[in-house]
Amino acid sequence: MKKIRCIILSLSTLMMFKLNLSAQTTTQRLDSLFSALDHDHAFNGNVLIAENGKIVYKRSMGFANFEQQKLNNDSSCFQIGSVSKTFTAVAVLQLQEKGKLKLEDTFVKYFPGFPYPAVTIYQLLTHTSGIPDKEELFFPIIEKQPDTIFSNQDIIPAIKALKKPGAFTAGTQWRYCNMGYALLALLVEKVSKESFHDYLKQHIFLPAKMEHTYLLHPQIPSTNQVTGYLVRAHYLGDLETINNSKKVHHWSYNMRGFEGPTNIVSTTGDLFNYDKALQNNMLLKPATISKMLTPSHLLNELPTQADGEFGRASYGIGWFLLNDSSAGKIVMHTGREPGFFSFYLRDLTHHRTIILIDNAESSGFGKACKESFNILSQTNYFPEIRYKQSLFLLYAKTLYTKGADPAITRFNLLKSDTAHYFTDERELNELGLELLSDNHTEAALEALKLCTILYPESWNTYDSYGKALLQNGKKEEAILMYQKSIEMNSNNEPAKKILERIMHNLNL
Template identity: 65%
Template sequence: MKKISKSALLFSILMLFLSESYSQNLGDKMEVLFSQFEQQHVLNGNVLVAENGKIVYQRSFGFANLENQEKNTNASAFQIGSISKTFTAVAILQLKEKGKLKLEDPLVKYFPEFPYTEITIQQLLSHTSGLPDKEELFLQRIENEPNRLFTNIDIIPAMRISRIPLAFNPGSNWRYCNMGYAMLAMLVEKTSKEVFSDYLENYIFKPANMHHSYLLKPKAGSNQVTGYRVRTHYLGDMEDIDTSKRVRPWSYNMRGFEGPTNIISTTEDLLNFDQALRTTKLLKAATIKEMLSPTLLADGKATQVDGEFGKASYGLGWFLQKDTSAGKIALHTGREPGFFSFFLRDLSHNRTLILIDNAESSAFGLACKESFNLLSGHEYFVGNVKTKRSLFLAYAKELYHKGADQAITLFNQLKTDTATYYMSEHELNDLGLELLDDHHDVAALEALKLCTLLYPDSWNTYDSYARALLDTGKKEAAILMYQKSVAMNPGNEQAKKMLKRIQSEQ
């Protein structure tokens, strides 16, 4: 045996001591942070922090089931939403390693009826295909077939019938697309000769020791939690997603799409997945490097993504943060009705951060950012103040209870207090649509009108305002707003359909 020098032994002991000290200190800081969130009742789910595969901090919040008053535990299993895409990507890359497919292959090679003949497997993996997504393909059909559950086998027929053009030439741009990953799941089945759920179980879940993970359908003894949403943010009511008419197209009609979503997992299983990737149990080192490298577009430039967690590029199934000051960061988020999820891997320091929530909690995004700031040891996500509150939520509550004049007065009083309040276009838009769906028409029009004034460069604000105008009988104004939305975003097919419908009725 090779002798270990005294100095080397002392160095190893020192490093072990420093590592344990760091972990203890980090765990204490996490406890302070998440105790604040728990006291404010703004989280409902699980968090896990690990270094070198060892859990440094773990905690559960709130309820797995409100009706039974059953609390979340470390063993609770959650819908992880779009984090499922990372598993689909691994499955495709495994099949590539086995020689079952090539990433440069056009998808039509495997599905001759696929109407977009130039799109490759690599472009589906990297979201550079330009494919129409599920809302464009299925929302109108859901209106006509409200009780139908659509699945992967419906996708190609829907594409052939709709004849929606690609958003751009494949490989020339980036646009997130769920249907691309549903097609990849079909490709897994086609090339492996196995049902997608069985493939995941046999080649990913079992090898990675993910014994509590599965695709959509619960296992015997599963600890799957119930998903809830805040039915009306301006009142704070909670609602089981299965009873929500507003999200039914996503929670039921389009729930059958496998590949982009629908994996159920726990925080500890996701940690095992992370470690299985790091130790090349699932993929070879060269393939992992390819998966975690920025995708290059046709012009030679890397993909550019402006996400809620900062500027990033996209690899094959992973967002790759541009800012590497804290190390090389790969992450993915997930959102489904009733669920938020966040999976961050610090590849440079072998650190892992996982948060999953089953109530669309208001502080979820802030918890993700602040916990990573602690994990990285500096303000990686800059400008996040723990005491910040939503200005638009305060505005919407005032609007609902006291009317438009009081609400805009409150807004004008608070809008300069940026140390205390934050503003989000998407939040104001969602609040306005919630008010509209609950038939508070005057309040909805005010909120959505304010959104167009504050965010005049967003085509979506005009689209939402147009819907409110149309629903309240103001057709001429609705036409103008739909036309403005389409002029800003020619790919807004739903608005085009609404314009045709209004004009045909006239």
């Protein structure tokens, strides 16, 4: 018996040693990853990684304020972008638990003026409502009223003014919609009789011990605002402060008043406390948590599906649920505000949590997210670890510094090297528009012309090229490009208005 006890003790000691060694190896690999990212200035923010409710790795990198050379630290606050949607979903589900609403209720039941009477609360929560989003509702208004800052109160009037049917019959398709979550914030206020700010604080932030977390709103003093940095012009690579920066980006200036889809400010430590509160059923009952993290279904009973950078997923209530369960049941949400990236992943099977927040839209953020999970799970769950360079970015930089011929020559020499370079239509289009915005018209014309050649089936490429032609005084060519764009997309209302204006000025 004594010998058996010794054997058991030895085995237990050996197992503990292996576990400690494994943990040490994981920590070392994580530290190696983030040291490399820090060295290359490819990550600027905070990371926190936990397993079984305990932090296994955390680190702060880069600057909270570049001008003042103030370093990020554990208490640094960041806008978490669309990760805010998980809080809005929790708020609505809490009210359901209290019997104050039903997910099957139509939204019009609470807001009689809402012009889509069939849309339910559940469909808003699961992005299956088909209602118009911010671009369609507000971008045309911004062109005429560039100083306007919109809020949740403006959404229903804007929908009424638009006078358009939904993009699809509610419940028949999935389409990500920020304004749906802003409407849900209005719902929380009406049903709870509390401001959305106060509701989050009293019913989520305080119970979850999120002491540094708050919702941005006009009453927050400017000294409490957080500073994010974005690349002002990618072809230059320079950073620009986005905090309160007027007209740099519609979503950061004109739409900074929306609550529900975004605008929560938090820290990695507070988000970890939120994670523990969810795990321990402090905010919702177990059955409600289960419903929240179950794939939502369309009216035809098929699960919702979405493709993203982190793989194909269904959508629950406020959460993406990755289809690939080989490494466990993975639920997550990402966030982006101009100047900020956020990533919140939960491995429910193995009780692992990864939280990353960045305040400079860093180039290595995606790599940090994917490799962190690979290291923690000891899998190759996210296989695209070898990150390729952007050929269009290289093209645009060469175009700006050396001219059209050197740029297209370099592009042609490298375009077949798909092992090291990638191309993306949206990126080339945005680079061309950046050049145009900075009045590098000839360079913009070259970039946007190339975009129409490479992507002839995209209506947006012709729209952008038309804009560049018009800015360069080539009105007849601009007319042809706008006509081509409208022919391919009859809903391109801004192009129709521009075309009408050009034709009127030319007496055509």
